[in-house]
Amino acid sequence: MTAKLQVRHLTKIFGRRIARAEELIKAGRTKAEILKSAGATVGVSDANFEVNDGEIFVIMGLSGSGKSTMIRMINRLIEPTSGEILIDGKNLTSLNKKELLNVRRNKMSMVFQNFALFPNRTIIENTAYGLEIKGVDKDERHQKAHEALELVGLHGYDNQYPTQLSGGMQQRVGLARALANNSEILLMDEAFSALDPLNRKDMQDELLDLQENLHKTIVFISHDLNEALRIGDRIMIMKDGVIVQTGTPEEILTQPADDYVEKFIEDVDRTKVLTAANVMIRPSYVNIDKDGPRIAMRRMVENEISSLYVVNSKREFVGVVDASHVMGLIKKKERQLNSVIQTNVPTTAPDTPITEIMDKISSTPIPYAVIDDQNHLLGIIIRGAVLGAISGNEVNEDA
Amino acid sequence: MPNIPQLPVSSWIDKLVDWLASFEGFFNGVTNFIGGIINGFQWVFDLLPIWLFMILVVGGTYWLNRKTKHWGLIAFEIVGLLYIWNQGFWRDMTQTLTLVLTSSLIALVIGVPLGIWMGKSKVFETINKPVLDFxxxxPAFVYLIPAVAFFGIGMVPGVIAxxxxxxPPTIRMTDLGIRQVPADLIEAADSYGSTSWQKLFKVQLPLAKSTLMAGVNQSMMLSLSMVVIASMIGAMGLGNKVYFAVGRNDAGGGFAAGLAIVILAIILDRITQAINRSKIPKS
Incomplete structure (x- = not known):
C-alpha cells in the first residue's frame, strides 16, 4: 500500500489572533480554552494522517469536530493556516492558483452533503460540469457523463432537471459528476447523510460495488459510526479538531483509544459489524482418526459439556457426537466413534455477519460450526458469546 | 449656531458642475452615442406600421405565455394599443418607449457589471450602498439641472436623468442575486476547478438571473415614472402631453395621456415578467 494522500501537521484556525492561538495549541490547550482566551476558533489542530491508494478512509466526528474543515482543506476550499497536504508526494499547499485549478480539475472530485447540483442545468449537463470546465468538447463530455450516469444506475434522466429527481437519485448524479471527471481521489462530504435510511444503505452498497472496480482513493466524511464501520477500510475519529484515533473498523471497536471513542461505539449496532469470526470460541474436539469414545468422554467431562465436535487428522470438520451416544459406545466397548457422529450440524463461514445467522443461532440446539473454505473447523458459535459480543463485552480473542 | 457661517454647499456643487462641464468633448461624445441609440430605436418604431407593431406585441406576449395562455392580458393589450392609436398618441407612445428602452438598456449594461462587482466584493458593496441610496x-428633478448643463436639452439628458x-434596482438586485447563490453550489463550482469567470458565467449569473431580471423590471418601471419629469427638459413623448396638460390646467387631456402611460407600463411590466419566468420545472 502506498500513501496517496499525506497530511502533515495540518492546522486551521478561524479568527484574528491566529499566532496567539497557535501558541496555545502548542501549549496543549483545548479548543474551548483557546476560544476563550484568544477569541479564535480552532478548526483542525495539528492533524497527521495518510490515506492509502485505493482505500476508503472515513473521517468521523460529531458536528464541530473539524471533519468538514479537514476535507475542505484537502482541496483547499479552505486555506490551511499551517501544515502540508501531499498528493502523490507533491505538496498542495505551495501550489499557485493555476496549479491548484489543475489539481482540482484532474486529481480530485467532491461529492456534497446536499448534492449541490446546479438547478439550472440538466442532469447530463450537471454530470459533465467538471469536463466542461476543463474544456472537453460537448460530444465527448456528454458521452463520458452518460457513462458515469449508467455506472451509478441512472438511465433515461439525462435531460431532466435536478428538482425532478428524488434525493437518492440526485446524490447519484452528484456521484456521477465526480466519477465523470475520472479523478483518482473522491472527497465525499457527508455524502449520504441527507438521504433516508433505506436510500443511504443502497448508496453505501452502490459505493462499495463501484469501489470494487474503480479502486478510487476515497476520503469520506460521516457522523454516523454505523456508516463508517460499514464502508470504511480505515476510520479516523476526530473530536474538537483533534484526531482521537485512526484504525480499521475492528480496531476501533475492539480497542477504543479513549472514553470518547468508547462512548461513540456504545451505540453501534454491533450485529452489522461483527462477523462469525469475531464471536466464535475455541471448540473442544476429538480427532476421529485417532481418538475413541473414552477420550471423547474425558474431554466432555473435563469441559463440562454434553456434545463434542469431531474432526479428522487434517482438522477437517466431520460432525458432532453427543454424550449419551458416546456412553453407549463405551458400554458396548466400541473403539470407533464413526457410528454415532451426527453430520447435520449447521455451519457458517468466518466472514458471515452475525445478523445473518442470529436467528438460526437462537433456534438451533447445537452451536454453529465455523469452517473455512477448506472445511477446517475454526471455531464454534455459542449463544452466550454472541450476546456478549453484541453487548460489547470482551470476546474470547483466541477463538 | 449663530457663529458658524453657512456652508457654501451650493456654490461648491456649482463649481463642480462648471468644472465638469469643461469636459465638453467627453459629454458631446456621450450625447452623440446615446442620441444614436435613441435615434435607432425611434427609426425602427417609425418604420413599423401600427398594425405590425400591434401584431408583434400581441404575438410576442402570446408566445412568451404560450403555456399559460393569458387571454385577458392579450385582450388588454389590443384594447390598450387601439386606445393609444385612437387618441392620437401613437408617436408619443413610441417616443416614450424609446426613452424607457434606452435608459433601461443603459441601466442594464452599466448596472449588471456594477452589481456583479458588489456581489463579489464586500468593500465595494459597503462603499456603493450609500451611493445607491443617494x-x-x-428628488429626480435635481438631476435635470446638471444634465442640461452637460447634455443640453432634449431626449439625451432625459435618458441620463x-x-x-x-x-439602482438593477445594481442592487444583481448584487442580491449573486449573493443568494447557495454556498454549496459555489463550493461545487470551485471544487471542480472553475476559474472566476467560469464560475460567474456558468453558475452565478444563471442562478442570479431571475433576481437580476426583477431588478431590470423595476428599473424599467422607474424610468417610466421619469417620463413626465424628463419632458420638462424637452424629452418628447407621452410625458410631454401630461406636462402641457398641467400647464393648461387641462384635466381631461392630462388623464387621457396619463392613461396611455399606464397602459404602456402594464404591457412592459407583463412582458418583462413573462421573459423572466423560469423555464425550469418546479419539483
Missing amino acids: MQTM SVIFAM
Whole structure:
C-alpha cells in the first residue's frame, strides 16, 4: 500500500489572533480554552494522517469536530493556516492558483452533503460540469457523463432537471459528476447523510460495488459510526479538531483509544459489524482418526459439556457426537466413534455477519460450526458469546 | 449656531458642475452615442406600421405565455394599443418607449457589471450602498439641472436623468442575486476547478438571473415614472402631453395621456415578467 494522500501537521484556525492561538495549541490547550482566551476558533489542530491508494478512509466526528474543515482543506476550499497536504508526494499547499485549478480539475472530485447540483442545468449537463470546465468538447463530455450516469444506475434522466429527481437519485448524479471527471481521489462530504435510511444503505452498497472496480482513493466524511464501520477500510475519529484515533473498523471497536471513542461505539449496532469470526470460541474436539469414545468422554467431562465436535487428522470438520451416544459406545466397548457422529450440524463461514445467522443461532440446539473454505473447523458459535459480543463485552480473542 | 457661517454647499456643487462641464468633448461624445441609440430605436418604431407593431406585441406576449395562455392580458393589450392609436398618441407612445428602452438598456449594461462587482466584493458593496441610496432618494428633478448643463436639452439628458434614477434596482438586485447563490453550489463550482469567470458565467449569473431580471423590471418601471419629469427638459413623448396638460390646467387631456402611460407600463411590466419566468420545472 502506498500513501496517496499525506497530511502533515495540518492546522486551521478561524479568527484574528491566529499566532496567539497557535501558541496555545502548542501549549496543549483545548479548543474551548483557546476560544476563550484568544477569541479564535480552532478548526483542525495539528492533524497527521495518510490515506492509502485505493482505500476508503472515513473521517468521523460529531458536528464541530473539524471533519468538514479537514476535507475542505484537502482541496483547499479552505486555506490551511499551517501544515502540508501531499498528493502523490507533491505538496498542495505551495501550489499557485493555476496549479491548484489543475489539481482540482484532474486529481480530485467532491461529492456534497446536499448534492449541490446546479438547478439550472440538466442532469447530463450537471454530470459533465467538471469536463466542461476543463474544456472537453460537448460530444465527448456528454458521452463520458452518460457513462458515469449508467455506472451509478441512472438511465433515461439525462435531460431532466435536478428538482425532478428524488434525493437518492440526485446524490447519484452528484456521484456521477465526480466519477465523470475520472479523478483518482473522491472527497465525499457527508455524502449520504441527507438521504433516508433505506436510500443511504443502497448508496453505501452502490459505493462499495463501484469501489470494487474503480479502486478510487476515497476520503469520506460521516457522523454516523454505523456508516463508517460499514464502508470504511480505515476510520479516523476526530473530536474538537483533534484526531482521537485512526484504525480499521475492528480496531476501533475492539480497542477504543479513549472514553470518547468508547462512548461513540456504545451505540453501534454491533450485529452489522461483527462477523462469525469475531464471536466464535475455541471448540473442544476429538480427532476421529485417532481418538475413541473414552477420550471423547474425558474431554466432555473435563469441559463440562454434553456434545463434542469431531474432526479428522487434517482438522477437517466431520460432525458432532453427543454424550449419551458416546456412553453407549463405551458400554458396548466400541473403539470407533464413526457410528454415532451426527453430520447435520449447521455451519457458517468466518466472514458471515452475525445478523445473518442470529436467528438460526437462537433456534438451533447445537452451536454453529465455523469452517473455512477448506472445511477446517475454526471455531464454534455459542449463544452466550454472541450476546456478549453484541453487548460489547470482551470476546474470547483466541477463538 | 449663530457663529458658524453657512456652508457654501451650493456654490461648491456649482463649481463642480462648471468644472465638469469643461469636459465638453467627453459629454458631446456621450450625447452623440446615446442620441444614436435613441435615434435607432425611434427609426425602427417609425418604420413599423401600427398594425405590425400591434401584431408583434400581441404575438410576442402570446408566445412568451404560450403555456399559460393569458387571454385577458392579450385582450388588454389590443384594447390598450387601439386606445393609444385612437387618441392620437401613437408617436408619443413610441417616443416614450424609446426613452424607457434606452435608459433601461443603459441601466442594464452599466448596472449588471456594477452589481456583479458588489456581489463579489464586500468593500465595494459597503462603499456603493450609500451611493445607491443617494441616487434613489435625491428628488429626480435635481438631476435635470446638471444634465442640461452637460447634455443640453432634449431626449439625451432625459435618458441620463432616468438612468441615474432608475439604475439602482438593477445594481442592487444583481448584487442580491449573486449573493443568494447557495454556498454549496459555489463550493461545487470551485471544487471542480472553475476559474472566476467560469464560475460567474456558468453558475452565478444563471442562478442570479431571475433576481437580476426583477431588478431590470423595476428599473424599467422607474424610468417610466421619469417620463413626465424628463419632458420638462424637452424629452418628447407621452410625458410631454401630461406636462402641457398641467400647464393648461387641462384635466381631461392630462388623464387621457396619463392613461396611455399606464397602459404602456402594464404591457412592459407583463412582458418583462413573462421573459423572466423560469423555464425550469418546479419539483
